[in-house]
Amino acid sequence: MTPSRDIARLLEIMAALRTPGSGCPWDLEQDFASIAPFTIEEAYEVAEAITRHDLDDLRDELGDLLLQVVFHARMAEEQGAFDFGAVVEAITRKMIRRHPHVFADGAGRLTPSDVEGAWDRIKAEEKAERAARRPAQPAQPPSLLADVKPGQPALTRAMELQRKASTVGFDWNDPRAVLAKIREEADEIEAALDAGNSAEIAAETGDLMFALVNLARHVGADPENALRGTNAKFERRFGSIEQALAAQGRSCAEASLAEMDALWNAAKAVESQG
Numbered sequence: 001m002t003p004s005r006d007i008a009r010l011l012e013i014m015a016a017l018r019t020p021g022s023g024c025p026w027d028l029e030q031d032f033a034s035i036a037p038f039t040i041e042e043a044y045e046v047a048e049a050i051t052r053h054d055l056d057d058l059r060d061e062l063g064d065l066l067l068q069v070v071f072h073a074r075m076a077e078e079q080g081a082f083d084f085g086a087v088v089e090a091i092t093r094k095m096i097r098r099h100p101h102v103f104a105d106g107a108g109r110l111t112p113s114d115v116e117g118a119w120d121r122i123k124a125e126e127k128a129e130r131a132a133r134r135p136a137q138p139a140q141p142p143s144l145l146a147d148v149k150p151g152q153p154a155l156t157r158a159m160e161l162q163r164k165a166s167t168v169g170f171d172w173n174d175p176r177a178v179l180a181k182i183r184e185e186a187d188e189i190e191a192a193l194d195a196g197n198s199a200e201i202a203a204e205t206g207d208l209m210f211a212l213v214n215l216a217r218h219v220g221a222d223p224e225n226a227l228r229g230t231n232a233k234f235e236r237r238f239g240s241i242e243q244a245l246a247a248q249g250r251s252c253a254e255a256s257l258a259e260m261d262a263l264w265n266a267a268k269a270v271e272s273q274g
Contacts, residue, residue, distance in 0.1 A: 010067070011084055014074045032075060039068040040153075098122050144168060155223045158213040175218040182211045233271075240267035 003009070017027040042065040049058040073084040096103045098119055144167070148160045165171065172178050185208040192200040216223040241263040245255055252260060 007084075010070055011074075014067075014070045018074055018078065027071075030071070030075075032072060035068065035071055035075075039065075039072070042068050094126070097126075153224065155213060155227065158210050159217055159223060162214055162217055172214075172218065175215060178211060178215045178218055182208065182215060185211050236271075237264055237267040240264075240270075 016022070017024045020028065042061065046058065046061045046065055049055075049061045069087065070084060073082070073087050077083040100118065100122075145161055145164050148157060148164055150157070152160065162171070172181075185204060189201060189204040189208060192204050213223045216226055241255075241260050242252060244263045244266075245252060245260075
């Protein structure tokens, strides 16, 4: 195999990786569910490269994201569902349909607002068509939460679900009430830990995170940005620990937890003074 600018080579590589007997053991044992987190991660890395204005990195990250599409398409092809060509055909059909002002014969020039209106109308038509293709389901009353997109990051979707519910009064009026709920969820995690039930521990941890998002919403903080800020703070303070130990000729692996905790508190104190 040699590198190529042709998408066919990437499809050949993925097929080789997924060939039983001669392929890669790790690639062979993957499925849609196990690959999905990597797909999300690669999308975030594309966004991060854009934020840094690093076009070389953006090229590489777009390649990584494309690989995810090829991986999913290959697994679908193995199941006889669809192949990569069908993915390309579906998106090209969709883009042509959603841009009648560009691709339709005789279409006049439209304003941006006209284009947006047409886009929303065509998307609604496509959604109705997809629903019509699905097996009939028992009639259900329309849900207030139906418009909250399932593909959003979990923190963002939690915020949107809560906002929607709040429009009909399903909400707390005081952030302190949310804080009480957080304490309640923490107690339930402790009970699950005592019981040693890993599934229950995971479920209760999710409940705690949902309650924390609710608190962020009530105090006017965006949970995604708040967590990004805390991630950056953790990196700074842990870096301070590494630097302090390096000055002593040691690494973190050679230090005790008590020593690292003391250095963490020292870094925290310096930040507070600044």
